[in-house]
Amino acid sequence: MSQIDLALQQDESTSEHAYASRSQWKMMVSRFKKNKRAMVGFWMVVFCVTVALLAPWVAPYDPIEQNMQIMLEGPSLSHPFGTDEFGRDILSRIIHGTQISLMTGIVGVLIAVILGVALGTISGYFGGLADTLIMRIMDIFMAFPSFLLALAIVSVLGPGMINVMIAIGIFSVPTFARLSRSSVISIKDKEYIEAVKAMGGSNLHIIIKHVIPNSIAPIIVLSSMRIATAIITAAGLSFLGMGAQPPTPEWGAMLSTGREYLRVAPHVSTMPGLAIMFLVLGFNMLGDGLRDALDPKMKL
Amino acid sequence: MSMRQTPLVEIRNLKKYYPITKGLLKRTVNHVKAVDGLDFTIYKGETLGLVGESGCGKSTTGRTILQLLQPTEGEVIYEGKNLVGMKPRELRKLRKNMQMVFQDPYASLDPRLTVGEIIAEPMEIHRLYAGKEKDKRVDELLEVVGLSSYHAKRHPHEFSGGQRQRIGIARALALEPQLIVADEPVSALDVSIQSQVINLLQDLQGQFGLTYLFIAHDLSVVKHISDRIGVMYLGRMVELADKHDLYDTPLHPYTQALLSAVPVPDPLAKRERIVLQGDVPSPANPPQGCTFHPRCQACMEICKTQRPKWTEVDGRYVACHLYE
Amino acid sequence: MKPKLLEIKGLKTYFQTEEGVVPAVDGVDIVVYEGETVGIVGESGCGKSVTSLTTMRLTPGKVVAGSISFQERDLLALSDEEMRKVRGNEMAMIFQEPMTSLNPVFTIGQQIGEAIEIHMQYSKQQARARAIDMLKLVGIPRAEQIVDEYPHQLSGGMRQRVMIAMAMSCNPKLLIADEPTTALDVTIQAQILDLMRELKEKHNTAIMMITHDLGVVAEMCDRVIVMYAGKVVEEADVVTLFTNPKHPYTQGLMKSIPRLNGTDERLYSIKGSVPIPGTLRKGCTFAPRCEYATDICRQEIPELNEIEDNHSCRCWLYEAKGEQA
Amino acid sequence: GNNASSGEQPAAEGPKDLVVALGSEPISLDPQDASDGISLHATELIYDKLVTFDKDMNIIPELAKEWSMSEDGKSWTFTLQEGAKFQDGEPVNAEAVKASFDRILDKNNKLKRRSLFADFIESVSVESEYKVTFQLKFQYAPLLATLAHPNGGIHSPKNTAEKGKSVGKSPVGSGPYQFKEWISGEKLVLEANPNYWGEKPKVKSITFKPVVENAARSLMLETGEADVILPIPATDIDRLKNNDQVKVELYPSNRNLYMGMNTQKAPFDNVKVRQALNYAVDKETIVNKIMMGNAKPAEAAISGLTWGYSPVGTYPYDPEKAKQLLAEAGVKPGTTIKLWTPEGRYLMDRQLSEFVQANLQAVGFNVEFRKWEWGAYQEAIDDPNSGYDLFLLSWAVPTNDADWGLRPNFSTEGSNNRTLFSNAELDALIDQGMKTTNEEERKQIYAKALQIIKDEAPWIFLVEMKQPIGVRKNVEGVYGSNTERLILRDADKK
Amino acid sequence: MFAYIVKRLLQVIPTLIGVSILTFFLIHAVPGDPARMIAGPEASAEEVAEVREHLGLDQPLYVQYGKYVSNLLKGDLGVSLRSERPVLDEIMGRFPSTITLTVMAIAVMVVIGLFAGIFSATRPNSLIDNVTMMVSLFGISLPVFWLGLMLILLFSYYLNLLPSGGNDGFSHFILPALALGLSSSAILARLTRSSMLEVINQDFVRTARAKGVKEKLVVYKHTLKNALIPIVTIIGLEFGTLLGGAVLTETVFSINGLGRFIIQSIQFRDYPSIQGSILFVAAIFVIVNLLVDLCYGLVDPRVKYE
């Protein structure tokens, strides 16, 4: 009730041009800020990014220096997350691993966004043969269960994080292409596009100035969620030995090697798993919030 | 009156068919004959109204005239030049002269741009003005449509429907066109706002000597604003006449029914109403002969097989076997 | 005078939104007598639909004040289950968009039959039979086939007929029609309006007709209520309203519509635009657009007063009939 | 045909099935067409050979009662056990032995282990029903050891004639257990051969199950789902040892794990560098911490269990010495070298390589690490130009004879000489060793060879592996041989 | 309808051909030599060459592909290089485990996801809705392989309730199916919720309420049936995710299924097995999605099968 009273007491100044006072962007930001989950996700991601940037300074130990005297020790004051099979400090490794996971997720998705949006836009905007061709090829990619596709690509390219990024990029391309195609299709027949055509704007002008900016919101949302998927997938590939090379402190690889010590030292695989979950959860929550703010009708 | 006799755009046998495709190979199995052979002329300085029921091809007509859609057949002759099949570069130059105002005040403005950017865009495309001059021109245009220069920095969603429609009009005016195709510019507006926009359009016509092709389904609005009115049914024009002639003595049975169906905002008026039976047939497979014949009260045998000719009767046009 | 069927008093329905509280309906009084047609007109967003939905207790908004009495029962006090029995039975509703108001995944027969099964305790077969009868009643050809078809197989006009058949299937006392013809072409609109008029006469159903088309009001209604920004601003019988509108808004509205038989003169236009709900100023909501607005108009909200017999108006220009005396 | 259920056989005492959980499943049950250890665990039960190894790796008679060698050492005659029968009822005679070896030697049969025999066998001939002679191309000292290799199993000639290539799926030998069924990916079941000519089998059937996951195998042994498991991950050994239902035995194996260097490539063409690498690696820690005590440091290029071994000693862990040698060789600190390793092929292989990497970093190298899965790894290290400097690999000697331990790896022409090591003196010694039949003389030759190899250090000598086998307490008669065979012939389940 | 199915099946063919081309050339681009794998590390170069010739791997790629396809058309997926058994036999031997796992995971996903989604959608923005959606976010963020390990640690090692791996019987599949299905169920829950919310605000739901339909029926009859199309679609798509996830799950739980077979085949460079099993999985996936498309017709009469 009190809020309703407040509304009734609004003064003249706000009512003058109430709808003219806030820009769309500000509205989105405020909608995003109001979303508690989104903010928690945002800060989780910010936290991880900070940790990644400051890794050399915040990590208490060298992530690859071995000390066989203290191998497989459980969490303690000096090693809060315990040590691994070479006596390396797991906390320090996780801190350094943040860089790798973030990079993989972001670069992988960036590749997918660039290729996917380009293909999807061409396909959606021009239609016809290009559309049929592109979509058929995407269908072929989609016919692979997604993880298998990434696996196949990495086994061709050989292990290593760069290749994992490429694999993740490629395997996400169809998703982005389809999404951007469908949003381009919904936009290209909008009257404002027609207005630009009527004033003599070229296709390139229309695509760059109107179509892409207006179809990018769902792409941003998908990207942030896809980064989450990418991080998990990369970890999965490393888990199968297709990713990072030792002694790189990649989380999936750490988890995979820790598996051999699951009984004697469960912390070795538990900790990196929690780290993956933390970062992925951050991106998912962020994406969720972005969706609510940018494109509430999107189904993801 | 002399001005009215100078043709600005001549439309000859204009057709627009949308293919209906099927299957994997997108074979064309049929066509939606959205516009199926129109012949008429728009004179300089006049307002030509276009009415008809939903789906009869009004918007398609407007868009094909502006070459936003490639006509299937026919000619659109603008000041002696046929726009159909013209080279894209040449066409782009001519586009300055013809602009469009849209129905949906929400969908016709790019939500990402500011109002100033929206109005400046046509000038940028045609490299008409730059820098300060451009800004000045944007302000001028805003004033012309009854907004203020401080609106230029705002985004479309901050405006009401009527205001957006004004922005759309300002954008259309930016290139100083001769012809404006207005596709249902007031249908989405509230009654009290609708009259503001209609008045604005009329004022601008006087001010800049504009020619309008005014599309609407509300007959009262069309009658109010137009000089001449064309009535469309299922992709074809059935009647074209001076508005007074049309309202006073409609010739085509469809025009008669249409006019009688409009509810009159006067509780005391008692009128004879012709209620048409059935719905408008699908333009994908229109009836043989006169497309209106299944719903027509004056249907004759010939109507079922022969397409009526577009004939001139006392300075007005009608397509009906009754008048051949 | 006929007995009162529905009486809405001081109804206020507010919405809690991200942007704050929106008083969509802000003090509405409406009376509907048995068998009459009441028109509600007003601009988009003035609260017409919310009023009707609140009457059915279907609005997602919150009723913060007022009462709705229907056949002497206070609807707002009924339990959900009791209210459910009123809906579709004694009180039915049809909506503006015939395209989206029917469930795409059930047949016409199932959808009409559902209400019949619920309220009249018919068996499936009986309900189906009645559904066919109803379809015939609303003038649908091939009713026996149509009953088994799905909404997407029907044209807009037919769907609206189906909606009407559904609403009428349990012989309601009150039919609320929220812009029943706005989405239709004029020739189809004429068909539907004729049908409603016919049904109303046959069954003596009262109709609450919501529209923004004054032409439709003039043709269909016995009494008219004009709403502006969540409030009723004028109420009169149809002839009075059209011949002698009192409220400046109603007057402006009448003058601003182009007429088929009118002249080519410039149209009158009400300056400014409809206020966005939730951004209220003090005083009369119409004051910023009103030619006659005075200081008091900007300070205080006028009451809805009966200024003549059966003619009420919410405006400082007029005084209540009683006080005048 | 014969059936397990026919007659009152000792094996039919009760429904005893011995479940053996292994890391993967057999590939082929044709002993001449299988090169993987798992397949051979099974063929060992199905087939008899002419001779075999006993528990202590002595060569003892199996199908051959006795044998003799000609003067020139190029002709060997074997006298067969009489009365032995194949599982399909065919008699085991000289014809069968000849047929079996002719099959291997025939190039057209494309059997995987052809080279093992074809290099030195000229021909096989029948002397009489139970006498068969092998004519050799040259005097070949390790002949008996080679015939004792499981790849020397004798087939029923009738079966090979009928089945052709698919013998590997429906094998018939003369061993104590015969093939029953094989559901790919799930299990292979062998049942007792009721007509076995030798000591009767003690359990009714033996089931091999592929259980890839180390932890899962251990768990199966603990719950009794499996009676025998192999291998056991080092991390589980202690726990299993404390389980009173279970016995864990570490059988010495003649497999040596080493890290090869590309000796043609700088700086590894310098013997000081090669020695420095050997000094840099802490083998004790590898054994104690990484292998958790389940191995021992290698003291020569072949394992102490292999015939012909003599200990030439390990390089002690001495990083300072390593640095000094590197400095002498002119290797600058920070030199980048590439270390490649398989993962999951050998017990703790990746961990071991990671540890070596750290050791080498400690003496100033910058070690680029690359972990491969086994498939790609094999091809990659086949080609010395594919870029590696160091690679982890192991060598086991199935004949248990030094010849097969050294010749492929260290002779210039050796089939597996991935280090590209070449030393004329060594080549001569190896050739000599192969052709000398006097055991004492041979031993001397190999001692010299091993010393040269140690000094030249084409490998970083790492560890001798052990084979941990886990058995339920109620199971007896199971052991692992030096050649890494799981011997189940005498297995009994109480 | 029948014609439609035939047509769709025909449409599947080019996709599968594309898949076969893609896998064929992808796989052959993988470094590694199956001949070497078969011959073993101790074999000499000549032996390896011999094996290569024997397997026909010495021929040009396009010839190999041509042979592969012509055999494929005869329903012959070739013979595994490693086991020398028909690839189809190898696949069929392992497929039951994988499909059991996948179907059980689908069951986990549908039971948990659908229920949670509907539950949330009917109480939008309530505390319980927020909690459910938060939990589902956690679910989506869990890596399958880690969840699997944790389940093993908890249920097998600590509680000793369920087996940690293997595939002999129902109980062996419980943990893997949970690990695999849980994150998909979270996705389904979210999608169900948003589709339900979208539908629940539509005009026809209001119409149903205006008729006096009971709230339960409004939700389960009028709303759910309309929300079903995206739900069914996601179930079809998740089927693919689950098949892919089976690779990881089978690894963690030592299930001898198709996923592991693919990994092992990749490691062994067993070309026919890799191609065969990937094609097989893709075909299953494509067919499942065809079934999903056919389900649309049951769910929504507007879907026409021309």
Ligand SMILES: Nc1ncnc2c1ncn2[C@@H]1O[C@H](COP(=O)(O)OP(=O)(O)OP(=O)(O)O)[C@@H](O)[C@H]1O
């Ligand atoms: N892109 C298209 N593809 C296929 N058919 C189309 C397309 N655009 C329009 N049509 C069809 O062409 C016919 C004419 O459409 P048009 O939009 O011109 O009608 P309209 O008179 O403007 O109707 P409204 O009053 O509803 O705007 C309709 O039947 C429509 O369905």
Ligand SMILES: Nc1ncnc2c1ncn2[C@@H]1O[C@H](COP(=O)(O)OP(=O)(O)OP(=O)(O)O)[C@@H](O)[C@H]1O
């Ligand atoms: N669910 C809702 N949440 C928030 N605000 C709402 C909701 N429904 C309606 N409103 C607001 O209430 C006001 C009145 O809406 P209502 O639908 O009654 O208008 P109307 O008179 O029917 O308009 P129209 O002619 O456009 O149908 C509008 O401003 C609208 O924005």
Ligand SMILES: [Mg+2]
């Ligand atoms: Mg139109």
Ligand SMILES: [Mg+2]
């Ligand atoms: Mg409304």
